[in-house]
Amino acid sequence: MVRETCPLRQDGVPNAADEECMKLNKLDPDLDIKNPDERGNSRFFTIASSPLEKDYIMITTKITQSPVPDGTGESSFKKRLIELKAQEKVQFFGPMGEFVLNEEKKEDRVFLAGGIGITPFHSMLTYAYQKNLSIPIALIVSFSTAQDIFWHKELQEIATNNPSIKVIYTVSRPEKSNTKWNGETGRISDVLIKSHVPDFLRPLYYIVGPPAMVAGIEDVVKKIGVSSEKIFIENFTGY
Ligand SMILES: Cc1cc2nc3c(=O)[nH]c(=O)nc-3n(C[C@H](O)[C@H](O)[C@H](O)COP(=O)(O)OP(=O)(O)OC[C@H]3O[C@@H](n4cnc5c(N)ncnc54)[C@H](O)[C@@H]3O)c2cc1C
Numbered sequence: 001m002v003r004e005t006c007p008l009r010q011d012g013v014p015n016a017a018d019e020e021c022m023k024l025n026k027l028d029p030d031l032d033i034k035n036p037d038e039r040g041n042s043r044f045f046t047i048a049s050s051p052l053e054k055d056y057i058m059i060t061t062k063i064t065q066s067p068v069p070d071g072t073g074e075s076s077f078k079k080r081l082i083e084l085k086a087q088e089k090v091q092f093f094g095p096m097g098e099f100v101l102n103e104e105k106k107e108d109r110v111f112l113a114g115g116i117g118i119t120p121f122h123s124m125l126t127y128a129y130q131k132n133l134s135i136p137i138a139l140i141v142s143f144s145t146a147q148d149i150f151w152h153k154e155l156q157e158i159a160t161n162n163p164s165i166k167v168i169y170t171v172s173r174p175e176k177s178n179t180k181w182n183g184e185t186g187r188i189s190d191v192l193i194k195s196h197v198p199d200f201l202r203p204l205y206y207i208v209g210p211p212a213m214v215a216g217i218e219d220v221v222k223k224i225g226v227s228s229e230k231i232f233i234e235n236f237t238g239y
Contacts, residue, residue, distance in 0.1 A: 025046055025047050025095070025097040025098070025099050025100050025120055025123065026044050026045065026046055026047065026094055026095060026096050026097035026099075027044075027045055027047060027057070027059060027092045027093070027094040027095055027096075028042050028043065028044050028045070028092060028093040028094050028096075029042060029043065029045065029059075029090050029091070029092050029093075030042040030090070030091045030092070030093065031077060031080045031081065031084075031090060032080075033076050033077065033080045035076065036076050036077070037075055037076045037077075039075045039076070039077060039238070040077070041076075041077060041080075042077075042093070043077055043238065044238075045059040045060075045061060045119075046059065046060075046097075046099075046119040046120045046123070046234075047059065047095060047120075047123055048060045048119040048120070048122045048123050049122075049123060049126070050123055050126035050127040050130055051123070051127055052126075052127060052130045052131070053126075059119075060116070060119050060122070060150075061078070061081070061116065062115070062116045062239075063078055063081075063082060099120055099206075099208075099232070099234045100120075100124070101124040101127060101128060101135075103128075103131070103133055103135065105135075105204070106135060107135075107202070107203060107204050108135070108136040108137070108138075108199075108202055108203035108204070109135060109136070109137045109138070109203055109204050109205075109206060110137075110138050110140065110193070110197055110200075110203045110204070110205045110206070111124070111125075111137060111138070111139040111140070111141075111206050111208075112140050112141075112188055112193075112205060112206065112207045112208075112217050112221070113139070113140075113141040113142070113207075113208050113209055114141075114142055114188075114208070114209030114210060114213030114214065114217065115141075115142070115143055115144070115148065115209060115210070115213070116209070116210075116236065116239070117141075117207075117208035117209030117210070117213070117214070117234070117236055118139075118141045118150075118151065118208070119208075120206075120208055120234060121139050121141070121206070121208070122151055122155070124137075125137065125139060125155060125158055125165060125167075126158065128162070128164075128165065129158045129161065129162050129165065132162070133164070134164050135164060136164045136165075136166075136203075137164060137165050137166070138165075138166040138167075138168065138196055138197050138203075139155065139165075139166065139167045139168065140168045140170065140188055140192065140193065140196060141168070141169055141170070142169075142170045142171070142172050142187055142188050143169065143170075143171055143172070144171070144172055144173050144176065145171060145173055145174075145176045145177040145178070146171050146174070146177035146178070146179045146180070146181035147177060147178055147179050149169060149171070152167075152169055155167045166196060168183075168184060168192075168196050169183050169184065170183065170184035170185060170186060170187070170188065170192060171183065171184070171185050172185070172186060172187045187216070188217050188220060189220060190220055190223060190224045193220070193221070193224060194224065200224055200226070201224075201225055201226060203230070204230050204231075204232065205221050205226055205230055205231045205232065206232045206233075206234075207221065207231065207232070207233050207234075208233070208234040208235075208236065209235075209236060209239075210235075210236050210239035211235045211236070211237055211239075214233055214234075214235050214236075218231060218233065
């Protein structure tokens with residue numbers, strides 16, 4: 001682990017007990033890859049665990065494990081990532097980044113995510129729940145198909161136990177889903193936002209996901225009248 005801003009434990013691992021440090025939201029693992037493709041041997045990943053989880057740091061990613069028509073398939077980085085063994089040591093750069101839940105600000109929040117863009121919100125919602133924060137938060141996340149969905153049950157449980165938190169999942173291509181889905185369908189739209197966020201001009205909006213998806217969602221949010229200074233964005237470049 002290469003230190004950027006946070007003290008490390010003696011074994012070189014970032015000190016997950018350092019809550020302030022773990023509030024920084026990104027890590028950059030650097031894998032030992034024999035013949036890396038042109039994308040290289042490191043990536044940014046969001047810390048998906050809560051800053052209060054002291055024993056581990058969670059990152060979450062998408063592994064398709066199916067070759068794409070042009071033959072590229074997964075990057076050499078992801079292939080190596082899948083091969084990692086328990087206890088294998090990996091160097092990280094970080095933590096860094098400030099796309100975090102600032103609990104000093106009491107404004108309502110709307111978290112909008114496309115698929116894997118849910119990772120920072122998993123961290124923030126878990127943290128808000130663990131600290132019993134009363135900041136009203138609505139998460140709206142879209143996945144292509146019902147089988148792509150993850151963390152649904154866990155986040156719904158958080159919402160059930162904290163009346164300030166709302167969790168809405170939507171499936172944009174239900175016709176391609178091979179598991180049953182009874183929830184919202186369609187992309188994140190003005191109608192969907194307005195139906196779950198009655199006072200939709202009041203909150204701060206956080207948008208995360210692959211850049212094309214983020215741009216589309218940002219357009220929707222601006223179209224309903226939210227001003228730019230209330231919109232915060234994290235692009236998962238690379239997708
Ligand atoms: C601030 C920030 C935070 C991020 N947080 C996360 C996170 O929490 N989780 C996460 O999963 N990602 C996150 N990302 C994105 C992450 O850094 C990677 O870019 C992403 O996971 C894609 O990884 P990959 O390049 O290994 O491609 P893959 O995931 O292997 O593939 C992605 C797409 O690129 C294609 N592709 C793969 N290799 C090549 C190639 N050599 N040439 C052409 N096409 C190729 C694939 O076919 C596929 O369509 C974040 C990025 C940023 C900037």
